[in-house]
Amino acid sequence: MSVLKTALQQQQFACVMEFVPKPSAERFAAMDAIMARRQLCGWPMTLAIGDRVSSPLDMSPLDALACFEHPVPALPHFSGKDRERHHLLAQMRRMDAAGQHQLLMLTGDRLPGHTPGKRPVRYLESVAALQIARQTYPHWWLGAALNPFKYREEEGAAQYLKAEKKLAAGADFFILQLGFDAAKHQEAMHWMRRQRAPKPMLACLMSLTQGRAGMLDHVAGVTVTPSMRQMLEAEAAQSKAFAQARSIDRLALQVIGVKLMGYAGVHLSGIHEPSQLLALEARLAHWQTQVATLEQWAPAWQASWQMPSLPAVTFHPPQAAWREGESRVVASFAQKARYHAMHGMHGLLFSRRNPVSQLFGWAVRQPMWATGLGAQVLHSVERAVKRPLLGCDTCGRCRLEDTLYTCPETCPKGLANGPCGGTTLNRCEFGDRECIHSAKYRTAKAVRQTDVLAQRLIPCVEQHNRHRSSWPGWFGGKVQPVTQPSAPRSRRES
Structure with missing residues (x-):
């Protein structure tokens, strides 16, 4: 041991x-x-x-x-x-x-x-x-x-x-x-x-x-x-x-x-x-x-943190001092409206229960989409629809329902389960944007879905599944296999 x-x-x-x-x-x-x-x-x-x-x-x-x-x-x-x-x-x-x-x-x-x-x-x-x-x-x-x-x-x-x-x-x-x-x-x-x-x-x-x-x-x-x-x-x-x-x-x-x-x-x-x-x-x-x-x-x-003639040291940044349990922030009207619109659209097309969803599922399960050319066309259609709306990168297994319709691919690291430790006052470690998980938290809090952020464990997207449509798989249809990438050149694995 x-x-x-x-x-x-x-x-x-x-x-x-x-x-x-x-x-x-x-x-x-x-x-x-x-x-x-x-x-x-x-x-x-x-x-x-x-x-x-x-x-x-x-x-x-x-x-x-x-x-x-x-x-x-x-x-x-x-x-x-x-x-x-x-x-x-x-x-x-x-x-x-x-x-x-x-x-x-x-x-x-x-x-x-x-x-x-x-x-x-x-x-x-x-x-x-x-x-x-x-x-x-x-x-x-x-x-x-x-x-x-x-x-x-x-x-x-x-x-x-x-x-x-x-x-x-x-x-x-x-x-x-x-x-x-x-x-x-x-x-x-x-x-x-x-x-x-x-x-x-x-x-x-x-x-x-x-x-x-x-x-x-x-x-x-x-x-x-x-x-x-x-x-x-x-x-x-x-x-x-x-x-x-x-x-x-x-x-x-x-x-x-x-x-x-x-x-x-x-x-x-x-x-x-x-x-x-x-x-x-x-x-x-x-x-x-x-x-x-x-x-x-x-x-x-x-x-141990005092020196003569200096003011007392504070350990929180001058701009903020939040402590766990405090509740202050609210989502904007636009963030809430976006969530409800996406949730409604998802229920209409992907619930698998209503007639519209069943018809859509039938359509994307047709054999033509399981061919090489058909898979490319369907992938292009999904990407053309979802990328402007969500920043989608068509990862082959859509996780939007588990992330409150915030696409993980809009995080520079592609993180789906929550933030990394590198944020500073809600800013992404890369410095060019707000952390998407901070925005997602505000939405989750507003629509009372914070349990989703704690309970839904989202598996990684496998490399060979990327860049194809997620729709056939969502409805249980046959998915065109993606050619496996050639073995990587020798490198340290650990």
Whole structure:
């Protein structure tokens, strides 16, 4: 049994050390030395190995594991960037052969070079990946991500609704995205405790300095507010050593805080040298003797973010401060009217019950549409009708009924089950639009269909089914097979 699985099942606080694999012998040797300690303050340690963090050409998690001098307990990641079902299954087969039976599922941040409107890039989203993995390897220990650090109702509520899908799809534990807002850490824990079958959660933490705050500008979905930056700048102005010591002290306090909140462990990012781990361990030992309750912890945490002559730090953006449970937004008249119009049209043509739907179904099931030429014509007709209305990309299996008539293909990542973690104040990670899932949430709330966003698990669209009409299949008719694409050239599968 794995170190992480054992710790979580035995309710023992766990430390997961993040490792982004790069072809550097020094980097591997340093992490080897860190993992040789096996524990942090008596808490068991395991290694999380990132996947496609920078590029599709990054070393794979399994290749990285093979580069360590000594065997290390590991939690490999799987990122859905530019991936299909067969990539996930290939990685899992390799892992199974190596005796690795735990995996963290991530949709993944924007792939470098992915520009909307150019070559489409497919992302195997985490809900679908969880479904595939759970069906293929029922006994595996599977993790998922949650980003509670959202400050508009639409994006925040949509995160929690999607997390419910991840629970239903088979997630055994959650790891939060990196964040510093203690109120949001508590909010996420309260949400999990309300679930029918709560799962353990780990908080992703990092010691934050001015330099790292600048680096996080390029990490989607991480919030570092202006007042936080101002304080970090004041620390750096005193000295680099002073700023570094303060950042390690805050990290130790944050670890203590999330442990007191009920988190099952921490996912520590940015610790690359044994000296950094030893410094953290020393501050953890100090604070464990000083702080035993959240009431004792809160003022110490607040003080760690204060500097003389500076105003108090706030962790929410100046523009918004939504908390889970607050209800403020409403859909526009146009959004509601569009939903009702599309719902009425769908019922008329696709209910399979009324005469119009039955006639339409009969028409698209005719043998002529199952021929090569007929299939092309029908595909062109469906695309010509639906693309101007919905942004449809004729994916071969229409999911509009499950997405409140918001086409998933209008998301740059093609996500159907809910948002990724990269939104900021409802803006898409790509920056050129509002997140479609925020707009979808407003509509769902207005028409009292938010349960759809939490309960309907939408499988991935298979690569070989794309770019053909969905109509014959909807009515149970014969579908013209699409020629399977030639086997891809050799590439890293994981």
